[in-house]
Amino acid sequence: MKRRDVIKISAAAAAGLYLKPWTAHANYLFNNTQKVFEPNWDSLSKYQVPEWFRDAKFGMWAHWGPQCEPESGDWYARGMYQEGSWQYDYHVKKYGHPSKFGFKDVINVWKADKWNPQELVDLYKNAGAKYFMAMANHHDNLDLWDSTYQPNWNSVKMGPKKDIIAGWEQAARKAGLPFALSVHAAHAWSWYEPSQRADQNGPLAGVPYDGNLTAEDGAGTWWEGLDPQELYAQNHPLSEGSLDNGKIHSQWNWGNGVTPPSKEYCEKFYNRTIDLIDKFNPDLLYFDDTALPLWPVSNVGLEIAAYMYNKSLDKKGNPQAVITGKILDEEQRKALVWDIEKGQSNEIEPLPWQTDTCIGSWHYDQGIYRDKLYKSAKQVIHSLIDVVSKNGNLMLNIPVKGDGSIDELERAIVEEIGLWMRLNGESIYGTRPWKIFGEGPQQATAAELSHQGFNEGKGKPYSSSDFRFVTKGDRLYATVMSWPENGKVLINALRSDSPYLSKSIKKVKLVSTGKKLKFKQNAEGLEVYFPQVKPSVSYANALEIKY
Known part of the structure; x- marks a missing residue:
């Protein structure tokens, strides 16, 4: 959740565009319901924002996951691997060196023992929220539900050993609030690259951080039998300029030298997100991406959008679901609700939009x-x-x-x-x-x-x-x-x-x-x-x- 600039996709990345065939999920859906939307921008531009969203105006968000366990701000699972940063220094002092105690181990000690989703959702409803959003996963790549396609690295298998999203959904439905989910995991591929590093200085200089570990390294540890690469997704070469901690922002649009994600990585993200939609039927899906996830090196984001819109059609053939995206061009703003992070337009926008902001850091600090x-x-x-005066909604995170x-x-x-x-x-x-x-x-x-x-x-x-x-x-x-x-x-x-x-x-x-x-x-x-x-x-x- 930081500033990212628009970058044109490189020729090398564009050459790796993955046009993935429809899965059984999509085939089942389109054989049993009216197929209004196809997975392309022209078809998605027929979308009309539902009235429930336009009327709601104010939503509240629990941007909550394992990165809140250290209570040291946003992007902790990246910052803890950046030697000399305040989060790295905090991590070494509190937990130990990231070659010995990595983010996988932070997940293991996260217990969420005071979590009462109903009390919090009721508090937010009483504060005037007309919809509620929970974070389904972040760039740290841990799914916060009983994830079929991330079966080991999820909150039911480890950490709290709770289905976080199921708890939030039950609370929101009981409170009578539309239920939204935020999905951020598409960028774990490049976001976790600092976990491949090693210290440049000090007694452990040259000792690789735990982002290099594989299943074979787990013998005798708490994570024996698990593969850290399923979490860190680092079985690939580093992106150009990876040692520059700020480079990721100019590479956010999957260009400017970022290592293109593999076909398998894109397909896994697709399957995880469809699994999330099928299990929880969210009314809104928020993507922390330029336009849609993995676009333009993969079309899986387009497929997810078409799937969700078609799944949400009412009896009149109008979609009741909302999908948000960032840094949209004029055509894309017809297909998605434009989300502006920590900011607002300076004029009345012709189409409904949303700003997302927080009262502190995105993750608790x-x-x-x-x-x-x-x-x-x-x-x-x-x-x-x-x-609201400019045709927008406000989504507010309480860390x-x-x-x-x-x-x-x-x-x-x-x-x-x-x-x-x-x-x-x-x-x-x-x-x-x-x-x-x-x-x-x-x-x-x-x-x-x-x-x-x-x-x-x-x-x-x-x-x-x-x-x-x-x-x-x-x-x-x-x-x-x-x-x-x-x-x-x-x-x-x-x-x-x-x-x-x-x-x-x-x-x-x-x-x-x-x-x-x-x-x-x-x-x-x-x-x-x-x-x-x-x-x-x-x-x-x-x-x-x-x-």
Whole structure:
């Protein structure tokens, strides 16, 4: 989950394009249901985003797996093999040298003994989440369910010895929430390459890390009979520039010198993902990939998308499933929901989209907790309002500790988000963009969107002169992004001669209290007078406006 640049696929990689035949899964599906979608971009571009997703607006995510066990931030299973990095130093101190105690061994000590999925999902639902997402696997390549095609390296076989995804799904279904899954494992091939290294300095210089181990090395160990290569997937030459720890970002699109994945690797990823879809019927599938997994060196991502869309067709032949992808071109945005990581668009997008973000690190980081560096509920709510005004949804990760719990600071933030949503949720759920997304000085300072995102929080703070608009039925909602200390606001876009209005405004109500507010509309704008008493949370104040 870091910045990745768009890179054209190299000729060598393109030459290795794997056009995999349909498996028994797909043949069974297409022989028994209507075949609407084919595994190509032209066919997938017929996709229409279902209304449930457009109405939901706000989801919450448990980006939780074995990399949370050390509680030392994101990409731990890569950083622990990077000599001299803070995660390497932490790992050596806590667990031992990565030639002797690798990430496979971190998995072994991960027990998740305080995990209560129902309590967490209910907490998120009470906070206003309308869908819930769990992480099915990460770049660390451990499947978090009883995986048919990763039969040894999964959370049922080792570590917690629990079907994590089954537990999350049961909790989400009981709470009545659409269930989403995030899949990240396509990049284990190159992401784990540091595990092939050895120290350059010190007493163990030259001793290979455990990413080089095979099944034959396991005699007398806890993992005897298992093959570490099924986890690390490192039976291949290193990519060009592999010793440059930042090189992976420019190779994320399977170009710029990355070693092309084998046909067997691509097929295994396909089978694992189809197995996941068949067992849990997710309403949404999030891919942490440029476009689709393994694209463009393999078409398995296209096959997975076609399979899932066809499987989810309703009686009218409309798909009810959602699949997200990153760094999409215009055609791909018709086929998938564009996901922007830690950022948002600066305009109303013509098609529904989603931003994914977190209040801390993607994986739990005890340092963020210790130093109280979490995003505040106010920051989350401001992002949500802005995203929704531009035709987007917000997916929020609350980092989960290794033991399966969240800390008290996180819980307080979640509860405060819930308080605001209970007071103002009608201005969020089921809304659609208005003619403009808003007005005010903050937008002029907003950062441009990079290829992947990462422009959140870079503008000036919102003020009572910043407004965001959405509509629902005959109602317009204008959210004042801060409480006006002078007791009034002036909204220029709603002036009497506004090109956006065809009728005079008849009523203004403060959504959080239901109180009708005094106002006047003239050539300067709509002037609204706020009450003296603030609601319990007042950093964003939705107004319901009727013509």
